[in-house]
Amino acid sequence: MASQESEVPQEEGEEELQISGPLLINKLQEAGIHAQDIKKLADAGFHTVESVAYTSKKNLISIKGISEQKAEKFLAEAQKIVPLGFQSATEVHARRSELVHITTGSKNLDTLLGGGIETGSITEFFGEFRTGKSQICHTIAVTCQLPVDMGGGEGKCLYIDTEGTFRPVRLLAVAERYGLNGEEFGIAVVFSNQVMSTPDAAAGPYASNEKKPIGGNILAHASTTRLQLKKGRANTRICKIYDSPCLPESETSFAILQSGIGDPEEEE
Incomplete structure (x- = not known):
């Protein structure tokens, strides 16, 4: 079930990336994620907040040094940063100002x-x-x-x-x-x-x-x-x-x- 649930927001995420662009993984530090954990994510191929938000907990747990509790926190914080619903023009403008x-x-x-x-x-x-x-x-x-x-x-x-x-x-x-x-x-x-x-x-x-x-x-x-x-x-x-x-x-x-x-x- 976890893999099926992750497929739905992934399609929405791909559309979102086209609109706003990816956010660097380091932005998770603002959400209280430790730099060492962010490095583990980057070493495992997760270089954007979106890549974390749209993956499954199972994939995160498979990373060495990432516990189930940490994986749940990563997903929760990443999904707070990456909008999954409707956005106002002000929110879109604010996100575009952070584009690389x-x-x-x-x-x-x-x-x-x-x-x-x-x-x-x-x-x-x-x-x-x-x-x-x-x-x-x-x-x-x-x-x-x-x-x-x-x-x-x-x-x-x-x-x-x-x-x-x-x-x-x-x-x-x-x-x-x-x-x-x-x-x-x-x-x-x-x-x-x-x-x-x-x-x-x-x-x-x-x-x-x-x-x-x-x-x-x-x-x-x-x-x-x-x-x-x-x-x-x-x-x-x-x-x-x-x-x-x-x-x-x-x-x-x-x-x-x-x-x-x-x-x-x-x-x-």
């Missing part, structure tokens, strides 16, 4: 995105070849592992490479920039997309050849924020807010550096 943003490596780009790549949502980068898609993905694969106060998410990273453009040497260069050990990488999830031409034959030879992201409405609805990348001068690239539920339509410039993504003024 991951730095892109560029101050200009972070400002454009309201602080960086937002957790709990899908951000899509699309553009022609050599517009910086892979370079941004390589940089984020490192910065997501930084401490929160350095613009990271204290997480791990899953990099799904469908084009054969993943280069570990780029990760090492970015890791050196941020003072990370290049041999201690985890995994990152990134989403980049190609573009296709949409010529208007009826408009004649002088029609503009607009480029749109591949995937049509399917990918358009799957992405929370869509960012269009364009080539600039030399190593400079342009990023434009193409579609977002909360960011105004605007654009900024960034640069592709030897140490990853940065700002144009950082180039030597």
